[in-house]
Amino acid sequence: MLKMQNLSKVYRTHMIETQALRGFDIHVREGEFVAVTGPSGSGKTTFLNIAGLLEEFSSGEYLIDGVNVAGLDDNARSRLRNEKIGFIFQGFNLIPDLNLFDNVDVPLRYRGFDSAERRRRIEQSLTQVGLASRQRHYPAELSGGQQQRVAIARALAGSPKLLLADEPTGNLDSNMARGVMELLEEINAAGTTILMVTHDPELAARAQRNVHIIDGQVSDLEHETRRALASLSTTPEAV
Amino acid sequence: MFRYYLSLGFRSLRRNPVLTALMVLTLSVGVAASITTLTILHAMSGNPLPHKNEQLLVPLLDNLPADNGNDDGEPPEQLTFMDAMKLWEQKAASRQTPLYGLSPAIDSGRADLPPFFTEGVAIGRDFFAMFEAPFLYGDAWSAEEDARAAKVAVISRSLADRLFDSGSNPVGKTVRISDNDFSIVGVLDSWNPVPKVYRLIGSERFDTSEDVFVPIRTAVALEFDRNGSMDCSSEPPAPGFQGYLQSECNWVQYWAELDAASSRSRYADYLLAYVNEQKALGRFVRPPNNRLYNVGEWLDSRGVVDDDTRTSTWLSFAFLLVCLVNTVGLLLAKFSARPGEIGVRRALGATRADVFRQYLTEAAVIGVVGALIGLVLTWSALAYIRSLDASLALVTRLDGTMLVTAVAVSIAASLLAGLLPTWRACQVVPALQLKSQ
Numbered sequence: 001m002l003k004m005q006n007l008s009k010v011y012r013t014h015m016i017e018t019q020a021l022r023g024f025d026i027h028v029r030e031g032e033f034v035a036v037t038g039p040s041g042s043g044k045t046t047f048l049n050i051a052g053l054l055e056e057f058s059s060g061e062y063l064i065d066g067v068n069v070a071g072l073d074d075n076a077r078s079r080l081r082n083e084k085i086g087f088i089f090q091g092f093n094l095i096p097d098l099n100l101f102d103n104v105d106v107p108l109r110y111r112g113f114d115s116a117e118r119r120r121r122i123e124q125s126l127t128q129v130g131l132a133s134r135q136r137h138y139p140a141e142l143s144g145g146q147q148q149r150v151a152i153a154r155a156l157a158g159s160p161k162l163l164l165a166d167e168p169t170g171n172l173d174s175n176m177a178r179g180v181m182e183l184l185e186e187i188n189a190a191g192t193t194i195l196m197v198t199h200d201p202e203l204a205a206r207a208q209r210n211v212h213i214i215d216g217q218v219s220d221l222e223h224e225t226r227r228a229l230a231s232l233s234t235t236p237e238a239v
Numbered sequence: 240m241f242r243y244y245l246s247l248g249f250r251s252l253r254r255n256p257v258l259t260a261l262m263v264l265t266l267s268v269g270v271a272a273s274i275t276t277l278t279i280l281h282a283m284s285g286n287p288l289p290h291k292n293e294q295l296l297v298p299l300l301d302n303l304p305a306d307n308g309n310d311d312g313e314p315p316e317q318l319t320f321m322d323a324m325k326l327w328e329q330k331a332a333s334r335q336t337p338l339y340g341l342s343p344a345i346d347s348g349r350a351d352l353p354p355f356f357t358e359g360v361a362i363g364r365d366f367f368a369m370f371e372a373p374f375l376y377g378d379a380w381s382a383e384e385d386a387r388a389a390k391v392a393v394i395s396r397s398l399a400d401r402l403f404d405s406g407s408n409p410v411g412k413t414v415r416i417s418d419n420d421f422s423i424v425g426v427l428d429s430w431n432p433v434p435k436v437y438r439l440i441g442s443e444r445f446d447t448s449e450d451v452f453v454p455i456r457t458a459v460a461l462e463f464d465r466n467g468s469m470d471c472s473s474e475p476p477a478p479g480f481q482g483y484l485q486s487e488c489n490w491v492q493y494w495a496e497l498d499a500a501s502s503r504s505r506y507a508d509y510l511l512a513y514v515n516e517q518k519a520l521g522r523f524v525r526p527p528n529n530r531l532y533n534v535g536e537w538l539d540s541r542g543v544v545d546d547d548t549r550t551s552t553w554l555s556f557a558f559l560l561v562c563l564v565n566t567v568g569l570l571l572a573k574f575s576a577r578p579g580e581i582g583v584r585r586a587l588g589a590t591r592a593d594v595f596r597q598y599l600t601e602a603a604v605i606g607v608v609g610a611l612i613g614l615v616l617t618w619s620a621l622a623y624i625r626s627l628d629a630s631l632a633l634v635t636r637l638d639g640t641m642l643v644t645a646v647a648v649s650i651a652a653s654l655l656a657g658l659l660p661t662w663r664a665c666q667v668v669p670a671l672q673l674k675s676q
Contacts, residue, residue, distance in 0.1 A: 045670075052586065054585070054670040055668075055670045074591050074592075075590050075592070078585070078588050078589060078590040078591075078593075079588070079590075081588050082588025083588075087587070093579065093582070093583045094583075095580050097250060097251075097253070097254055098250075106584060106587050107587040107588050109240065110587065110588035110590075111588065154587070
């Protein structure tokens with residue numbers, strides 16, 4: 001589903017050069033649920049941004065669903081992002097003056113579906129996250145957990161093959177976080193590949209595979225080791 | 240997608256209403272100022288007879304004395320009565336008319352409507368066809384009535400409504416004009432050519448058309464005084480009205496209509512021959528210095544659009560530019576408050592071009608609202624100008640062309656103002672915005 005080989009990302013200013021990723025190799029297979037952990041500043045978000053085609057990489061190779069993204073122009077990257085990738089952000093990133101229906105509608109508009117198809121998909125995805133009855137409500141009228149569910153519905157509406165989640169439960173209390181995590185597991189069970197950045201070892205432990213990033217490089221942990229680490233750790237940063 | 244962007248644009252008006260109101264107000268004031276002056280300029284510089292531009296001609300003849308002290312090289316702007324009548328009688332063009340202004344007194348004979356003065360012109364019958372005056376009832380008087388100075392008149396619809404039962408046909412009835420009974424042969428429908436091209440000499444160029452039209456021979460026979468300017472290069476040979484008829488005073492305007500523009504040079508030759516013939520009689524002492532203007536040339540030469548009007552139009556557009564710069568600033572403020580939304584839309588599949596189109600449409604929506612309010616302001620400003628100077632009534636009308644121009648100017652201005660803020664919006668790096676949300 002997602003394959004990066006010897007990828008590097010360098011941020012340059014006129015004074016400093018920062019190597020965010022180097023020799024970065026990862027292969028995520030279709031249907032996997034991969035948790036990405038690592039200390040702050042290790043390159044997790046850079047990796048996720050590159051994976052989501054929101055940032056360019058400096059060198060290396062990146063294939064998503066068999067498509068080599070190197071050299072694609074803005075239109076092609078945007079189309080690929082729209083068709084294959086769904087995003088879930090820590091801060092939900094709903095558009096405040098659009099109601100839930102219109103928020104979920106955003107990616108579908110760019111896909112060019114007709115209105116009947118858009119309506120069908122919006123209602124289906126809002127039903128999936130349990131908010132079908134509130135489609136005319138605005139984000140400010142919902143709890144944090146509900147807002148994140150709307151963001152998930154928005155990510156799902158376009159039927160993406162890959163879901164990128166950046167600390168999806170970071171702004172939620174444990175109850176809500178559990179609910180969101182269960183929803184992600186359901187989505188994964190239905191066949192969607194999920195790549196989730198998290199600081200929470202408990203959440204990481206629920207993923208099928210854990211990818212640890214340190215100093216811009218991948219350190220893929222075995223499932224059992226990861227479970228052991230999770231049970232020992234007391235703080236997210238210890239993972 | 241355009242409808243989607245449009246709905247987002249209208250929705251966005253509600254977001255940050257103070258900023259939106261400021262932008263709309265700035266734009267509408269700029270549009271109102273420019274469209275108000277442009278409306279006046281447009282009306283003043285219009286040609287009410289564009290399809291006859293080449294056929295209708297004003298001939299001018301130079302009858303000034305040889306030692307004319309104040310010589311700008313131009314012949315007088317009107318003809319003498321003698322020349323006008325000779326040209327008219329010779330009928331060298333397919334249609335022709337002399338013309339002078341009147342200020343006749345109308346006596347309705349009714350107790351409830353005391354006698355009053357109105358505006359009129361003394362003309363030949365061709366006048367109506369030449370300037371396409373629309374008849375509501377009746378028709379022009381005949382050539383025979385012209386020749387025998389019959390007491391016939393064509394009156395305006397407004398005068399007919401004032402004198403008789405509104406809506407009734409007064410043809411055949413009598414109207415008392417300056418103590419003489421005239422038989423009404425025709426009634427003109429509302430007719431206001433702007434500028435009043437047939438009467439650009441004097442201050443009536445933007446007035447409504449006259450109420451009374453009578454044959455010039457009749458007016459002269461009854462010694463109806465002229466209401467208009469006169470230039471005399473020598474003393475009239477006799478005192479009073481009859482003296483002016485035989486004088487070298489220029490007070491009659493003249494128009495000729497040719498079948499085709501190609502006959503203009505032939506008409507110029509005819510005028511030259513006429514002047515030479517008069518020279519033989521001791522008139523026209525200067526070298527031949529005739530002029531022949533078509534409608535457009537006549538409007539230009541008369542300076543129908545004055546410099547003040549041109550200057551105010553330029554100034555108002557400079558003001559619109561200032562408003563535009565302010566709108567750019569306000570749009571920058573409005574758009575720069577939304578990098579998060581741009582980041583989200585980019586992440587969800589919007590291309591830079593999508594963002595560009597969305598935000599430019601949003602700017603255009605502000606332009607549409609600005610245009611609507613600008614039109615209300617324009618209409619109010621024109622009404623105010625009319626209240627200050629009633630003679631500008633005809634040039635302060637907001638017609639369809641100016642309505643469309645106002646909307647187009649406003650939308651174009653908002654699009655122009657929106658270019659930089661929209662371009663800046665497209666430069667938002669989604670990755671940065673999404674994390675910082």
